[in-house]
Amino acid sequence: MAEETIEILDQDGVNRALTRIAHEILEKNAGVEDLLLIGIRTGGAHLATQLQQKINEIEGTTVALGIIDVTMYRDDLGSRNNLEVGKSCIRVPVTGKKVVLVDDVLYTGRTIRAALEAVIALGRPHNIQLAILVDRGHRELPIRPDYIGRNIPTAQNEQISVDFDDQNVPQAVHLLRK
């Protein structure tokens, strides 16, 4: 079958989804107190930066932002080629914080499992929430996002790509059908 690319969200679409998620985060947490956004490298980190800006526009406060790389916590090392291990950078203690994990695509849930372990290894947060731009289904673990940009039912042989420009600003979401 020929390859096919379908645009799911354009730049405005991504923007609207992120704006809504920012509002939802603020609503659910009744403000920005003790909030800590943690983006999962690399797509999630870019999106977390966007969410931080949006929350700043709405509330006038800059919430804390961290980045984690979950490679060290993955359960599939040894069954695939070596992945680059990126740096984690969380400058504030996570203990007592309301942590919002941010990732671009939610698929099997294994990355999020690794991220949960990575965050808990750093301390004991008050709670951990999950914000996702695209939920494509096919979960292999009992993980459910709190904030979803878009639900896109997919087949296993399809791929979702979130495209960023040079400044790491999200441009579009595409579905690749092979």
Add this chain to the structure above:
Amino acid sequence: MSFNPKHILGIKNMSAEDINFILDTAESFKEINTREIKKVPTLRGKTIINLFYEASTRTRTSFEIAGKRLSADTVNISASGSSVVKGETLEDTAKNIQAMHPDIIVMRHNASGACQYLADRLDCSVVNAGDGMHEHPSQALLDAFTIRQHKGSIKGLTVAIVGDITHSRVVRSNIYCLNALGAEVRLAGPGTMLPPGIEKLGCKVFNNLEDAIRDADVVMMLRIQRERQGAPLIPSVREYARFFGLNGNKMELAKKDAIVMHPGPINRGVELGSMVADGPQNVILDQVENGVAVRMALLYLVSGGEKLGSE
């Protein structure tokens, strides 16, 4: 890119890309060592055996801590106090260890090529922690990591290495590593400690310390390895210290912001005067600190991936 080595035996066959991949990986692991809880589950369930046929404090401890921080189970075997003293051969020892299904053997041995010999015969990964006068890859990598940390980049730097070049595996690994990364390597030592033909590896050879360290960015001093010398190669330690020891005055020949390195252990007052050994330009303890991160990276990299021959 990805780098999926089965073994780490030496730097000789590594490309600049491979080396940088290892250093970048180490950069990411370094953060773990500053955490309150210094442990990640990356190598959970892996068994690492540190098989040391020669005395070592730094390297063995560093490998052991690296393995433990990645959640691997590490076991130390040193030649003294093991069946080696009862006359067991290396191959027999290794086969017996293999029967216990380790994932990685980290070995130091007094024979050059011992790690290659083991890698050819065992199923598990082998990491060279120093073999005879051949290579000491993890040391060269942590040296490169430390230079990069202080100088930003290695390309175009001048690195002077001074001391017993003949008996030093650290030098050989460093020459391969620094050349690959684009540094100029200078060697200096007494004539009896400079092997003929070493310049063919791509370095400049000097017979006095002053010329070698002039305008150098990095001065790497080597330990006089008294245990590796049959007949003495120098008339006296005092004479060596006088001509090839680094002190504050000589250090002024190097660039103002030059750093001083030493693989340890230091013979204080022989190759390094206390003024330099404790001075602001020395990065010796950074080397030790970075060693753990670099070894974590090596253990991680040999553990990942499906490799030929690993079934």
